[in-house]
Each structure stands twice: as C-alpha cells, then as structure tokens.
Amino acid sequence: MQALGLVAEYNPFHNGHRYHLQQARLLTGADVVVAVMSGDFTQRGEPTILDKWQRTQAALANGVDLVVELPVFNAVQPAHRFAEGALRLLNDLQVATVVFGAEHPEWNFDSLVAAETKFKASNFKDYHATYATQFNQQLSAQTGYSLTDPNDILAFAYYKARQEGHYTMNLLPIQRRGNDYHDQTITGKLASASAIRAAWSDLKTIKNTVPAATMNELAQLQRLPSWELLYPILRNQLIQTPVEWLQQIYQMGEGIEYRMKEAAQxxxxxxxxxxxxxxxxxxxxxxxxxxxxxxxxISKAEHDRHQQVPYHHVLGFNQVGQAYLNQVKKQLDYPLIVKVNRDERDGRFNLDYRAGKLYQNFTKVEQDMKHAPIRTVKEITLTSE
Amino acid sequence: MQALGLVAEYNPFHNGHRYHLQQARLLTGADVVVAVMSGDFTQRGEPTILDKWQRTQAALANGVDLVVELPVFNAVQPAHRFAEGALRLLNDLQVATVVFGAEHPEWNFDSLVAAETKFKASNFKDYHATYATQFNQQLSAQTGYSLTDPNDILAFAYYKARQEGHYTMNLLPIQRRGNDYHDQTITGKLASASAIRAAWSDLKTIKNTVPAATMNELAQLQRLPSWELLYPILRNQLIQTPVEWLQQIYQMGEGIEYRMKEAAQxxxxxxxxxxxxxxxxxxxxxxxxxxxxxxxxISKAEHDRHQQVPYHHVLGFNQVGQAYLNQVKKQLDYPLIVKVNRDERDGRFNLDYRAGKLYQNFTKVEQDMKHAPIRTVKEITLTSE
Structure with a gap:
C-alpha cells in the first residue's frame, strides 16, 4: 500500500480540507491517507475549537484513513519546528508523498532553503519576527520571492525539514483554493477555519462550509475554547511563580518573564x-x-528531553488505516502508543497528557487515559466532491 | 489611652461579634478597640465571604477603632501559629488586654499550657489531628479537661503564645453567647458565622443576624467565594508542577504531594x-x-523568611484608632504599612499581595496596591446593645 501524508490542525475540519484531501488522493493515486494532526492546541498556541477526538472523527468521516497525534512539543511551535516534528513522524510511517497547500506551489522551495542556509545571522537563532523579517528582506532582494504567506512559510519549512532530516519522501505543494487564510467572510461552501471559528455559534452561516461530522459537534458547543477562559489559571501561575522559576520555562528569557509577571498582576x-x-x-x-x-x-530541560523521544499516538483509523498500520508497524523507529497507560502518562507522553488535562477545562472529557483510538468503517463511495 | 485587643476573622461581621465587642469594652473599660483581623483567607484555608476591606468597614461601623491585617503566613495556620502571630502584633501595638470568646472561660488555661509543656512527643511536631488527639487524651486523663471545642483550643493557644512570647498583656476569656459554632440553624438575632455563610443568599433569613454594613455587602454578593471556584487553578498547579517542586511547598511532605497530584488528575x-x-x-x-x-x-523557605519579619498592615481606623496609632507608632518594633507600594509588594508584603491577587478571582477588586486605609468617623452614641 502506498501512503499519502498530510499535516493538519483541522480546527475545525471543513470543506476546504476535504477538497484538499480529494485533490491529494487524485494527484498521488495513494491507497491510504495518513494525517499527522495537532492535539488540543494549535501551532499558534490556541486551544482548538473541538478536541482531538472530535476532529479525528470528522477527519475519518471525510477521507482520512489514519490519524496520528503531533505531540504538543512539536505542534505548538514556530513553522520550522512544527514541520520538523510532522515530517519526522510521516517519514517513520513511510509515506511516499506529503501533500500540502501553498499560495505559490510553483516556487522552487529547495532553492529558497539553499538561500536561507547562506543567510547566517548568528544572533537570530530563535526565529523571532525580527529574524523572519530580515531573512525575508534579503531573500526578496536576492531571488525576488517574498516569503510572507503563512502557507508558503510552512511549505518552505517542509522542504527545509526534509533536507535536514535527509528524508526521501516526495513533497507536493498544491494551490490553495477558496477563501484566504485571513478572510473572515463566509459566502459559499468554502471558508477559512478562522472564519468558521469566528462564526461558530451562527450555525446557519457555517452550515454549508463544514461536513456533517463537524457540524454535529459545533452544534453542541457551549462556549468557544479560548485563552480568555484559561486566563485565571495563567494569571495565577505568573503571579505566584518566582521569576527565577519562570526563567526555566521553555522559550522564556530576555526579560519577558518580568513583563509577563507585571502584566498578569x-x-x-x-x-x-x-x-x-x-x-x-x-x-x-x-x-x-x-x-x-x-x-x-514546560521547562527548557523537559522540552529538550521530550523532543528527543518521538512516538506515534494513534487517534483513529478505519480498516484501510489499520491495514496500513499493520503493514508498517514492525519497521517503525518510534514507539506506537495505542492506549495511554500510567507509565506513558508519567513518561514520554507526559506533556501531551498535561495539555489534555488543561483542555479538560473546556470539555470535562478525559483526553487520554485509557482512551482507545477511534475506529470507523470506510464507506466505499463515488463522490465528485 | 488604654487599648483592648481582639483577634478576629469577621467572616462576616455579625451581631455576635458586636455583642462580644461591647462586652469586652464594658469589662475592660478600654479607650480604644484594636482588632487584628485575617485578610482574605481564613484560618481553615477558605476564602472569606467578603473581602478584607468590606469586613474592615463593617468592623469600624460597629465598634472597632483600628483594624490591622493578620498576615497570611499567620492567618492561615493551625491555632497555635495563628495565636502566635496575632499576639505578636497586639503586643507590639501595646494593648493592655486581649479579650476572646471561650466555651470554658473558667478554666485555668495557664495550667493546661504547663501540662502540654510536659507532654513531649518528639515525633508530633506539626500539630496534626493525631497530635491534638493524643495530647487531649493525656490532658483529659491528667486534668479532667477536654480540649476539643475550637474556641477553647484557640484560648489555650493564646495563653501558650503569651507564655512563649513573654508578653505582659492580660488575657480575658469570656463566655460565648448565642448559637454554637457548629449550629447551622438561624432563629434569632445571633447566628454563627458559618450558618450565616451557608444562608448567604437568603437575605430575609440573615437580615436580623448581621449589622447593616454587612447586610449591604452581602446583598450585592453574586456568588460565594469558595474553593470550588478556585479549583481549576489549584488543579492545574498540581498537575503541571513536578513532584520535586511540590515537595518544596510549605507543609508538604510525607507523600501527600503524590496523593494530591493523583487526585487532581x-x-x-x-x-x-x-x-x-x-x-x-x-x-x-x-x-x-x-x-x-x-x-x-509558598515554599518552606519563603514561609520561614516571611514569618521572621512581621509588620502592621493598617486596614482602617476612625479618629480614636488614628489617635491611638499616633500614640504608639514611634515605639513599634515592627514596621507600619499604610499603603502598599511596589517595594512592599515585591518585598515583605509579597505573600499577602499574592493572596489578594488570588482573591481577585472573586471580586475583580485590587486588594492592596495603593489602597489607603479606610477612615471612618466614630459616632458617639448611647446604645443599649
């Protein structure tokens, strides 16, 4: 069986995702679609509108055969680390091709990666906006390309990750269709995920933009998971934790800990x-x-430790995904977590477990312990879209 | 001016407190009443039903002349540490007599303190229930007294604290009147604070049991401050903090950190x-x-450090209290905090500040920064009750 890999947040799963998936299948002729999906928090550090199980359900109902969780230490990261983590898992899962949307699929991304390799700014290692801006200015001057669209930046990150990981899979950027990432208006059947989230309680408006599986879950949503709801917890943490402890937090430094504490107060x-x-x-x-x-x-030490021990947490599959998993599982370099037990909870899965516990503030639903993967039956259908 | 000292939580200030206060004034003939009052959390570790400023207002409106805050590192403690902290401040404030309620004011508490001094159980230093129980069994066997009523236990603690601090003030236990501490029924004008809290939203029932100042504030209370409301914060703290860090917390140990973490999960x-x-x-x-x-x-080290630097945080006074403060302030051993500034916030007042920030989850009201003491004008009245 030949597999096609996708990297997704599905926040929530909408018609654009389904279209993208069908295109990817047509273009690659793959037998099985494997999605590496973020858990309960997005790349931008936001809680997802639906939990990872609900989003897995929707993905399986709409063409994905196997869903694996992208661990939080890769999922909630700037584009390059997000891409690194996702490709690492997809490579281990032996997908032949990774397909992703881009604004400029025609670009020679490998040449952009080469351009960046030359751009050595020793004092900008952390991919802050300042780094991105400076790199982009130089890139634009040298090549004429402007790497500013989020999907192009992510596409670039996949090429870079493939090169750095010495992976052999194909990368296939395809043109994004439908509304722009930033477009907040909803008119037809395609709308951006952020537009759908913004209109989440207006079911009439979003009805045409999402498949039934997503619609059913959104219809039951009481309140939008958000940082506002988590803020009392964050605030207390910042107020009660000494700055010397805050300085141990991953990515904390340069005095931002003082700013955050002062702001929380x-x-x-x-x-x-x-x-x-x-x-x-x-x-x-x-x-x-x-x-x-x-x-x-999450301390720096803890992040680094977890970053070094990847694993595949299986969120769901249909019979095709299961067959594929059986085909590859003996050759996997990374362990397969099918059901989280106490050892996993306190061990390598700990950060994801803790993220799931935080998400319980929205849903009350236990996210991980003893949660079996979702199993669905793939229906053989002939649909034009 | 001769001062009478009271130690109080006023949670909330009710008719029983007013009666007690009037009795104390009559018995001592004092010119001024000084109350050392818990801040926003009680001895039992609960958030108070009204904040410290609201309770100060009620106290000043009903006979107290000067209110000083009992710092959280003494206020939220077993009886003996609570009493130690309160008497330390009242001694520094030069009160002549401390009056408090007891179930058995006729007892010779000093002899009970002597009995305890003999009871040396080297392995029961922390005043757990087990210690209290064992001590009480022995005390009962030796003297026939049974030290089980919370007010008697606290009375005992004042005598003990006076002895250990070598203080010279008089201690005057007076008979408690009205409903029992544990009694939850409300019939007449006197009800226990816990009964009033339990009935807080039933304004008709509690109306006769509290003075107007308390009634006005309770009438505006939207929800009862409680641990249930703080639990998401506590829960996250316990889940996200490694046990090695939890072990640094004051009073944590003997494996309870594992129990708490597991329970929170x-x-x-x-x-x-x-x-x-x-x-x-x-x-x-x-x-x-x-x-x-x-x-x-609050870490063990932090608690110990704060415990060693007491201060008087002035919550409010009338002109009599202010005159008294002027009389004693030059002889105080401990600093006077009249308005909390940034240095106090980050320095000796830090634990109280942080407790106030936690309490803001209930009220949104800034508890300390730049908060001036409440000033009221004492009305000279001739009331029979």
Whole structure:
C-alpha cells in the first residue's frame, strides 16, 4: 500500500480540507491517507475549537484513513519546528508523498532553503519576527520571492525539514483554493477555519462550509475554547511563580518573564494581558505559545528531553488505516502508543497528557487515559466532491 | 489611652461579634478597640465571604477603632501559629488586654499550657489531628479537661503564645453567647458565622443576624467565594508542577504531594478532590490550608523568611484608632504599612499581595496596591446593645 501524508490542525475540519484531501488522493493515486494532526492546541498556541477526538472523527468521516497525534512539543511551535516534528513522524510511517497547500506551489522551495542556509545571522537563532523579517528582506532582494504567506512559510519549512532530516519522501505543494487564510467572510461552501471559528455559534452561516461530522459537534458547543477562559489559571501561575522559576520555562528569557509577571498582576483579561506584554519583538503567536508553556510549566530541560523521544499516538483509523498500520508497524523507529497507560502518562507522553488535562477545562472529557483510538468503517463511495 | 485587643476573622461581621465587642469594652473599660483581623483567607484555608476591606468597614461601623491585617503566613495556620502571630502584633501595638470568646472561660488555661509543656512527643511536631488527639487524651486523663471545642483550643493557644512570647498583656476569656459554632440553624438575632455563610443568599433569613454594613455587602454578593471556584487553578498547579517542586511547598511532605497530584488528575471538582486526598491523618482544614499554600506557591523557605519579619498592615481606623496609632507608632518594633507600594509588594508584603491577587478571582477588586486605609468617623452614641 502506498501512503499519502498530510499535516493538519483541522480546527475545525471543513470543506476546504476535504477538497484538499480529494485533490491529494487524485494527484498521488495513494491507497491510504495518513494525517499527522495537532492535539488540543494549535501551532499558534490556541486551544482548538473541538478536541482531538472530535476532529479525528470528522477527519475519518471525510477521507482520512489514519490519524496520528503531533505531540504538543512539536505542534505548538514556530513553522520550522512544527514541520520538523510532522515530517519526522510521516517519514517513520513511510509515506511516499506529503501533500500540502501553498499560495505559490510553483516556487522552487529547495532553492529558497539553499538561500536561507547562506543567510547566517548568528544572533537570530530563535526565529523571532525580527529574524523572519530580515531573512525575508534579503531573500526578496536576492531571488525576488517574498516569503510572507503563512502557507508558503510552512511549505518552505517542509522542504527545509526534509533536507535536514535527509528524508526521501516526495513533497507536493498544491494551490490553495477558496477563501484566504485571513478572510473572515463566509459566502459559499468554502471558508477559512478562522472564519468558521469566528462564526461558530451562527450555525446557519457555517452550515454549508463544514461536513456533517463537524457540524454535529459545533452544534453542541457551549462556549468557544479560548485563552480568555484559561486566563485565571495563567494569571495565577505568573503571579505566584518566582521569576527565577519562570526563567526555566521553555522559550522564556530576555526579560519577558518580568513583563509577563507585571502584566498578569495588572490585567484581569487575556486581551489586556497581551496588550501589556506585546512589543514589536514578539508576535502574538509567540506570546500565546509562551503562555501555553507557562501554564503547562514546560521547562527548557523537559522540552529538550521530550523532543528527543518521538512516538506515534494513534487517534483513529478505519480498516484501510489499520491495514496500513499493520503493514508498517514492525519497521517503525518510534514507539506506537495505542492506549495511554500510567507509565506513558508519567513518561514520554507526559506533556501531551498535561495539555489534555488543561483542555479538560473546556470539555470535562478525559483526553487520554485509557482512551482507545477511534475506529470507523470506510464507506466505499463515488463522490465528485 | 488604654487599648483592648481582639483577634478576629469577621467572616462576616455579625451581631455576635458586636455583642462580644461591647462586652469586652464594658469589662475592660478600654479607650480604644484594636482588632487584628485575617485578610482574605481564613484560618481553615477558605476564602472569606467578603473581602478584607468590606469586613474592615463593617468592623469600624460597629465598634472597632483600628483594624490591622493578620498576615497570611499567620492567618492561615493551625491555632497555635495563628495565636502566635496575632499576639505578636497586639503586643507590639501595646494593648493592655486581649479579650476572646471561650466555651470554658473558667478554666485555668495557664495550667493546661504547663501540662502540654510536659507532654513531649518528639515525633508530633506539626500539630496534626493525631497530635491534638493524643495530647487531649493525656490532658483529659491528667486534668479532667477536654480540649476539643475550637474556641477553647484557640484560648489555650493564646495563653501558650503569651507564655512563649513573654508578653505582659492580660488575657480575658469570656463566655460565648448565642448559637454554637457548629449550629447551622438561624432563629434569632445571633447566628454563627458559618450558618450565616451557608444562608448567604437568603437575605430575609440573615437580615436580623448581621449589622447593616454587612447586610449591604452581602446583598450585592453574586456568588460565594469558595474553593470550588478556585479549583481549576489549584488543579492545574498540581498537575503541571513536578513532584520535586511540590515537595518544596510549605507543609508538604510525607507523600501527600503524590496523593494530591493523583487526585487532581482525576477530580473535576474540589469536593471530589478532597474526598480522594482525605485520610484520617489529615483534617479538612489541614488540606485546605495546604491547597492554599500550593495555589499561592509558598515554599518552606519563603514561609520561614516571611514569618521572621512581621509588620502592621493598617486596614482602617476612625479618629480614636488614628489617635491611638499616633500614640504608639514611634515605639513599634515592627514596621507600619499604610499603603502598599511596589517595594512592599515585591518585598515583605509579597505573600499577602499574592493572596489578594488570588482573591481577585472573586471580586475583580485590587486588594492592596495603593489602597489607603479606610477612615471612618466614630459616632458617639448611647446604645443599649
């Protein structure tokens, strides 16, 4: 069986995702679709609108055969680390091709990676906005390309990760279709995930943009998972933790710990908190990821330790995905976690477990312990879309 | 001016407190009444029903002339440490007599203190229930007294603290009047604070039991401050903090950190959490105090450091209290904090500040920064009650 790999957040799973998936299948002629999906928190450090099991269910109902969780230490990261983590798992799962959307699929991304390799700014290792901006200015001057669209940046990151990992899979960028990432209007059957989230309670408006599996879950959503709801926890953590401890947090440094503590002491809402902390140096995404590391109390040492021991946490599959898993599982380099037990909880799965416990503030639903993968039966259908 | 000292939680200030206060004034003929009052958390580790400023207002409106805050590192403690902290401040404030309620004011408490001094159980230093029980059994066998009523235990603690501190003030236990501490029924004008809290939303029932100042504040209370409301914060703290860090928390040890972490991972409510953690060895009060130390992240080292630097945080006064403060302030051993500034916030006042920030989850009201003492004008009245 030949596999096609996707990297996704499915936040939530919508018609654009389904279209992308069908295109990918047509283009590659793959037998099985494997998605590496973020858990309960996104790349930008936000809680997902539906939990990972609900999103897995929707993905399986709409063409994905196997869903594996992208661990939180890769999922909630800037594009390059997100891509590294996802490709590492897809490579181990032996997918032949990874397909992803891009604004400029026609670009020679490998040449951009080569250009970046030359751009050695020793004092900009952390991929802050300042780094991205400077690199992009130089790239634009040298090549004429402007790497500013989030999907192009992610595409670039996949090429870079493939090169650095010496992976042999094909990379296939395809043109994004439908509304722009930033477009918040909903007109037809295709809308951006962020537009759908913004309109989540207006079921009539979003009805045409998402498949039934997503619609059913959104219809039962009581309140939108958000940082505002988590803010009392974050705030207390920042207030009660000494700065010397905060300095141990992954990605904390350069005095931002003092800014965050001071802001938490003053702000009663997350919006106010971010307004007080924000500077040109730090993007909103950087700060919300950092907020997540604080609330999950992820230390630098802990992050590095977990980063070195990847695993495949299986969230769900149909009979095709299961057959594929059986085909590859003996050759996997990384362990397969099918059901989280106490050893996993306190061991390598610990960060994901803790992220799931935080997410329980929204749903009350236990996210991991003894949770078996979702099993569905693939229906053989002939649909045009 | 001769001062009378009281130690109080006023949770909330009710008619029983007013009666007690009037009795104390009559018995001592004091010119001024000084109350050392807990801040926003009680001796049992619970958030107070009204904040410290609201309770100060009620106290000043009903006979107290000067209110000083009992710092959280003394206020949220077993009886003996609570009493130690309170008497230390009242001694520095040069009160002539401390008056307090007791079930058995006729007892010779000094002789009970002498009996305890003989009872040396080297392995029971922490005043757990087991210690109290064993001491009480021996005391009962030796003297016939049974030290089980909370007010008698506290009375005992004042005598002990006076002896250990070599203080010279008089101690005057007076008979408690009205409903029992544990009595939850409300019939007349006197009800226990716990009965009033339990009936807080039933304004008609509690109306006769509290003075107007308390009634006005309770009438505006939206929800009862409780551990249930703080539980998401406590829970996250316990889940996300490594046990090695939890072991640094004041009063944590003997493996209770593992029990608390495990319980937090499973329980979605504070009631369930306590049910899972509770053993015969630990009282409810012990566990809720420990929960507060966890949520405030008070380490053993930090507690010990703060314990050694007492201060007087002035919450409010009328012109009589102010005159008294002027009379004694030059002879005080401990500093006077009249308005909390940034140095106090980050320095000696830090634990109280952090407790106030936690309490902001209930009220949104800044508890300390730049908060001036409440000033009222004492009305000269001739009331029979």
């Amino acid at each position: 003053r702000a009663l809402t997350y919006a106010d908190f971010i307004r007080l902390v924000k500077t040109k140096r730090y993007t909103y995404a950087y700060l919300s990821r950092l907020s997540l590391y604080v609330i999950l109390n | 499973r329980a979605l409510t504070y009631a369930d959490f306590i049910r899972l953690v509770k053993t015969k060895r630990y009282t409810y009060a012990y566990l809720s105090r420990l929960s507060l130390y966890v949520i405030l992240n």
